[in-house]
Amino acid sequence: MDLNFTPEEEAFRQEVRDFLKDNLSEELATKVRNGRELAKADMEAWHATLQSRGWLATTWPKEHGGPGWNAVQRHIFEEECAFANAPRTVPFGLNMLGPVLIKFGTDAQKKTILPRILSGEDWWCQGYSEPGAGSDLASLKTRAVRDGEDYIINGQKTWTTLGQFANKIFCLVRTSTEGKPQQGISFILVDLNTPGIEMRPIKLIEGGYEVNEVFFTDVRVPAANLVGEENQGWTIAKYLLGHERTNIAGVGASTEALNQLKALARKVKRGGRPLARDPLFAARVAEVEIDLEAMRMTNLRMLSGNADAQGSVSSMLKIKGTVIRQAINDLSRRALGPAAAPFPSEEVIGNYGIAPPEAASNAASYFNNRKLSIFGGSNEIQRNIIAKETFGA
Amino acid sequence: MDFTPTDDRRMIADSLRRFLADTYPAEHRNTIAYEGDFHDPKGWAGLAELGIMGALVSEDDGGFGGAGFDITTVFEEIGRALCPEPLLGNLMALRLYASHGKAERIEAIVAGTEKAAFAFDESDSFGDLGEIAARAENGKLTGRKTVVYGGHVADRILVAAKSAAGRIGLYEIKAADAEILSYAMIDGGGAAEIVLDNTPADCLAEDALDTIEAALDAGRLALCAEAVGAMDVIKEMTRDYLMQRQQFGRPIALFQALQHRLVDFSIEIEQARSIVIHAAGMFETDGHALAVAKAKNLIGRAGKLVAEEAVQMHGGIGMTWEYAGSHYAKRLIMIDHQLGDTEDQLRKVMALTDMAAAA
Numbered sequence: 001m002d003l004n005f006t007p008e009e010e011a012f013r014q015e016v017r018d019f020l021k022d023n024l025s026e027e028l029a030t031k032v033r034n035g036r037e038l039a040k041a042d043m044e045a046w047h048a049t050l051q052s053r054g055w056l057a058t059t060w061p062k063e064h065g066g067p068g069w070n071a072v073q074r075h076i077f078e079e080e081c082a083f084a085n086a087p088r089t090v091p092f093g094l095n096m097l098g099p100v101l102i103k104f105g106t107d108a109q110k111k112t113i114l115p116r117i118l119s120g121e122d123w124w125c126q127g128y129s130e131p132g133a134g135s136d137l138a139s140l141k142t143r144a145v146r147d148g149e150d151y152i153i154n155g156q157k158t159w160t161t162l163g164q165f166a167n168k169i170f171c172l173v174r175t176s177t178e179g180k181p182q183q184g185i186s187f188i189l190v191d192l193n194t195p196g197i198e199m200r201p202i203k204l205i206e207g208g209y210e211v212n213e214v215f216f217t218d219v220r221v222p223a224a225n226l227v228g229e230e231n232q233g234w235t236i237a238k239y240l241l242g243h244e245r246t247n248i249a250g251v252g253a254s255t256e257a258l259n260q261l262k263a264l265a266r267k268v269k270r271g272g273r274p275l276a277r278d279p280l281f282a283a284r285v286a287e288v289e290i291d292l293e294a295m296r297m298t299n300l301r302m303l304s305g306n307a308d309a310q311g312s313v314s315s316m317l318k319i320k321g322t323v324i325r326q327a328i329n330d331l332s333r334r335a336l337g338p339a340a341a342p343f344p345s346e347e348v349i350g351n352y353g354i355a356p357p358e359a360a361s362n363a364a365s366y367f368n369n370r371k372l373s374i375f376g377g378s379n380e381i382q383r384n385i386i387a388k389e390t391f392g393a
Numbered sequence: 394m395d396f397t398p399t400d401d402r403r404m405i406a407d408s409l410r411r412f413l414a415d416t417y418p419a420e421h422r423n424t425i426a427y428e429g430d431f432h433d434p435k436g437w438a439g440l441a442e443l444g445i446m447g448a449l450v451s452e453d454d455g456g457f458g459g460a461g462f463d464i465t466t467v468f469e470e471i472g473r474a475l476c477p478e479p480l481l482g483n484l485m486a487l488r489l490y491a492s493h494g495k496a497e498r499i500e501a502i503v504a505g506t507e508k509a510a511f512a513f514d515e516s517d518s519f520g521d522l523g524e525i526a527a528r529a530e531n532g533k534l535t536g537r538k539t540v541v542y543g544g545h546v547a548d549r550i551l552v553a554a555k556s557a558a559g560r561i562g563l564y565e566i567k568a569a570d571a572e573i574l575s576y577a578m579i580d581g582g583g584a585a586e587i588v589l590d591n592t593p594a595d596c597l598a599e600d601a602l603d604t605i606e607a608a609l610d611a612g613r614l615a616l617c618a619e620a621v622g623a624m625d626v627i628k629e630m631t632r633d634y635l636m637q638r639q640q641f642g643r644p645i646a647l648f649q650a651l652q653h654r655l656v657d658f659s660i661e662i663e664q665a666r667s668i669v670i671h672a673a674g675m676f677e678t679d680g681h682a683l684a685v686a687k688a689k690n691l692i693g694r695a696g697k698l699v700a701e702e703a704v705q706m707h708g709g710i711g712m713t714w715e716y717a718g719s720h721y722a723k724r725l726i727m728i729d730h731q732l733g734d735t736e737d738q739l740r741k742v743m744a745l746t747d748m749a750a751a752a
Contacts, residue, residue, distance in 0.1 A: 001462050002395040003674035072394070262748050276749035286742045290668070290687045297667035304394045316660045386659065387652035390632060 003300075005076070013076045020084040023049050029085040033260070034349075035361035037208060038087055040165045046087045047120050056118060057094050064102055064110065065118050071303045074247070082252030090162060093117035093124035097170050100187070100240050104228040113189075127157035127171035127190070127214055128237070135381050137172070138181040138234065142216060144173035144188060146223065151175075151188065153196075153219040159375070163199050163212035167192050172233050185233035189225040196220070206367040207343065241377065248314055248376075249299045249321035254292055257328045261285065264335050264359050275335055288327050295320050312389045315382040322372040322379060329366040336362055396670070402466045405448055405458075409467065412443055413474035419717045426477035426581025426720075432546045437478055441505025449484050449611075454491035455499040461676025464611060465618035465669055472622025475720055477582035479543025481731075482510035484615055485608040489551050489563060492604035493597040498549070510547035511608065512538035512587050520733045522561050522602065527554040527589060529596065534564055534589040542731070544568075544585030545575035552589070556599040563601035564594040580723035610685045613732045614676060617669045617685075617692045620728050624662045624699050627721040631655060631703045634710070634718075651706055658702050661695040668692070686741040693735030696725035 005013070028042060050056040058074050060066025069077065081088075089095075098117055101109050116122040133140040142155025153173060163169065169190050176184030192199070196219040201209045228236050262285065265276040275281055295317065302313050333340050339355040340363040342348045349360040373379045398406070416436045417425065425433045440446065448463050450456030458464075464484065471480060483502055486509035490498040501507035516539050518524035527536025534554050544550060547568050556562035572588035598604065632655060635646035645651055668688045675684035700722035704711040711718055729735055 001398060001670070001674060003671070005394060265748055266751070274749055279743070282743050282748050283739055285748060286739055286746065287690070289746070290691050290739075290742065291664065293671060293687055294664040294668035294691055297671045298663055300394055301396050301667065301670070304396050313663065316663055320660055320664065380653070383653045383656040384649070386656045387649075390655065390659065391636060391646045391652070 003297075005072075009072060009076060012073060013080060016077050016080040017084075019053060019055075020080060020086060023053075024084055024086050028087065030358075032085040032087055034358045035365045043087055043090055043165075044120050047089060050089065051118055051120070056089065057098055058089075059095055060098055060102065060114075064098075064114050075251075075299070075303050078247045079252035079255070082250075082256045085256065088253075090123070092126050092161070092166075092170075093122065096126065096240050097124050097189075100170075100227060100236055103239060104187075104232075104236055108224075109189075109227065122168050123162075123166040124168045124170060125160050125163040125166035125192075125212075127160060127169045129159045130156055131158055135378055137237070138185065140172055140174060140185065142171065142173050144175050144186060144221070146175075147220075149223050150220045151223055151226070153188075153190070153216045153221060155216050157214040157216070158202070158211075160199070160212045160214050161210055163192075163214060164201060164209065169214065170227075172237055175230050175233075182234040184231055185237070186230050187227045187233040187236040188221060189227060190219065190221050194219050194221065204368065205370070206364040208364070208368060249295055249317040250325055251292070251296045251299050251321070254321070254325045254328060255296075257325065257332065258285075258289060258292060260358065261328055261332045261335065264332065264356065264362075267356055268335055268337075268339075268359075270337070281331075281335070284331060288324060288331065291320070291324050291327075295324060312386040315377075315385045318376065318382050319373075319379045325372055326366075326369055329362070329369045332359065332362045333366040335359070398462070398466065402462060405444070405463075406466050406470055408443055409445060409470040410473065412439055413470060413476055417474050417476055422475060422477065423581070423714075423720065426475075427577050430546055431477060431575075431577055431581075431583030432479065436476075437508070438505050440478065440480070441503065444503075445480070446483060446487065446505065447503040450487045450491050450499060450503070455496055456487070456503060459491075461614060461673035461681075464615050464676075465621075465673045468615040468618035469622035471615075472619035472624075472724070473626050475581070475623065475626075475717075475724060479508065479510065479546060479582065481612055481615055482541070482543025482547065483508060485511040485612045486547075486549075486551050488608040488611045489597070489601075489604060492607065493563065493601075495597070507548045508543065508546055509549045509551060510541050510543035510585075511551045511553075511612075512541040512544060513553040513605065513609070514539050514541070520737050522553060522605065525553060525555055525561060527552065529554045529556055529562055529564055529594065532594060532596070533591045534566060534594045535591055536589050538587040538589070540584050541587050542582070542584045544573060544587055545583035550587060551597070552587070552594065553601070553605055554589075554594075556596075558599060560600040561602045561605065562599045563597040563605060565597060566592050566594045578727065580727040581720060606682070609732055610676075610682060613685050613689045614669075614672055616728050616731055617665075617672060617688045620692045620696050620725055621662070621666050621669050623721050623724050623728075624665060624696065627699060627703045627718055627725070628655075628659060628662055630718045630721070631706050634707055638708075654702055654706065658695075658699045661698055665692055665695040683742065683745045686738045686745065689733065690735050690738035690742060693729040693738065696728055697735075700725040 047056055054067055057066040058069055062068035101113055130140050144151040144153045169192055171188050171190055172185050173188055174184055175186040196217045198215040200213045202211045266274050268275050270278055336355050336359055342354055344361045344364050349357055416439055445467055447456040448458035448467055451459030487499055487502055502509055515526055534552055550566050550568055552564045553561055554564055571592045574586040575583055577583055635651055636644050638645050668691045672684040672688035675681050704722050707718060710716050
């Protein structure tokens with residue numbers, strides 16, 4: 001047993017820290033810290049900054065332009081990025097499509113698509129869920145029918161995150177209705193400029209726009225855009241879900257959020273003293289901190305390949321990680337009392353000074369982060385996965 | 394980072410697990426745990442022969458272990474077997490004897506020829522050493538110590554008492570010199586009230602607050618590991634029961650409501666295992682008090698959840714004395730009552746982290 005990072009890992013952490021110090025602007029970090037919506041240009045600029053150092057596609061091997069990091073290095077990198085309030089990279093091209101193409105793509109697909117993800121020429125989004133296919137993803141109905149050298153796609157996708165910024169979408173589509181539903185699904189790449197596609201924004205609970213509906217009407221897509229074999233899509237989708245688990249617990253982000261909560265509790269007053277001096281509130285914070293400490297250790301056990309921490313542990317981390325993050329969001333909102341309630345418009349944040357600027361969006365963040373336990377396989381689906389492993393049925 | 398146990402510790406765990414399974418099968422365990430002396434001298438001798446007491450102190454102090462991970466290795470097995478022997482009191486006594494240079498006492502405990510206990514709690518001062526009323530005067534102790542684990546079979550008892558100067562001192566008495574009121578615990582094993590009335594005592598230190606706190610922390614770490622061992626077993630029992638129990642024409646394991654509840658407590662068990670690894674890893678550092686307090690707080694919460702849910706999911710059978718699972722559930726609940734409960738630990742975490750102080 002040795003719970004310490006190696007000297008090499010500590011040196012790597014310092015290298016990441018130095019890079020972030022030199023390359024992450026205070027303006028961008030403040031925006032992230034304050035929970036403000038990022039513009040497309042913010043995210044593109046941050047991607048370019050990381051790519052200039054070769055640190056953008058953290059999960060890719062070196063031959064495809066990734067840094068070739070192991071799980072512990074990725075963990076350290078993600079932790080430091082969270083501590084520095086760097087924007088999270090947009091995962092759809094980097095952590096989803098990239099690894100899928102590296103595993104299942106043709107040489108031509110790898111050669112043309114991967115470099116364009118790194119350069120920022122392409123912004124990918126995801127077409128998985130449908131109005132009638134959420135947790136039961138295999139019941140998806142969007143059809144792709146072969147027509148000569150093309151497929152013709154009809155149907156509707158939904159919950160497409162940041163689709164408004166994207167020029168490409170990867171989709172799961174139905175190519176067969178025979179056999180089990182899982183056996184008739186294919187994975188296909190679509191240019192969003194193709195005629196017949198309409199993207200409509202969905203306004204979310206807190207008032208922000210980050211997800212969309214995508215409608216497909218007789219959309220003609222070259223058959224060469226298929227990834228893997230026809231009807232192999234479910235295998236690819238499962239690979240994609242199982243691929244990037246390093247950061248599933250969000251330990252770094254929760255740690256940073258907890259630190260900000262504590263800073264806020266020192267700043268705001270309740271009953272004539274800093275909220276941090278209120279024993280009831282302090283107890284609630286301490287309890288979350290303990291849970292986070294345990295989860296950090298579970299996460300490290302998984303990363304280091306501790307044998308009894310494999311398998312369904314990533315599902316456990318997804319559940320616990322989201323529950324902890326939501327608990328922090330909950331306390332961060334409540335720390336403000338009535339000052340949490342004003343809608344965080346630029347005027348409210350910038351001019352009225354009702355809540356500290358870094359906390360003015362806390363209620364919005366709380367509402368927005370209710371998504372955490374719903375997306376990426378809802379926490380109930382994660383429980384099903386663990387139960388299946390536990391009971392072998 | 395490396396989360397693999399050393400070969401030595403794995404060997405101790407394996408041999409201890411085999412020994413405890415052979416020596417304390419469920420029925421015999423319950424006889425020992427609730428009847429007679431609440432102690433099996435043959436079992437105790439076997440533990441000594443395996444070197445279990447020696448594993449709890451460092452080589453310099455006459456053992457061959459003594460690190461945080463040594464303590465957790467041993468006590469996780471104690472928890473798995475629900476072993477009722479008074480190892481906890483001897484662990485704390487060993488740590489105190491080591492702190493105060495009592496090599497001959499350590500030798501006797503490691504050899505299994507003597508047993509010791511540590512008496513610190515009083516009815517009006519649970520978890521608060523500063524409020525201790527027992528006092529030392531002219532080499533004699535007067536006062537009453539309550540719920541002294543292992544006090545029922547100890548040869549010698551270490552006692553925390555106020556010195557003449559009003560500090561928390563550490564004293565040693567012979568059990569034969571005090572009035573010992575022994576009793577069984579609701580979750581098995583024994584303890585005693587120690588009534589001191591001008592009882593002759595040796596003073597180990599007039600001011601022993603630091604070494605006492607350190608020994609109590611060793612005890613807390615042990616209890617946490619014991620809970621993890623017990624949780625692993627009760628989880629397996631619950632899983633097996635859900636798969637075997639048929640209602641409405643099928644195994645109740647097929648009901649999602651029960652599946653998800655088992656999953657939820659399994660997640661807390663992983664959390665518990667992780668926080669104990671963290672505490673053991675921090676045990677030799679300056680951060681040990683905070684790490685142990687965090688661990689015991691989480692263990693208290695997880696233990697209650699696991700115990701209550703396991704009993705509930707077993708239905709009526711979980712309510713019976715005959716079913717081994719019920720005894721595991723009791724142990725998990727009562728561990729929270731020893732050496733400071735969930736709230737005590739949380740207060741400690743709050744004090745040590747002090748959110749109000751500038752970061």
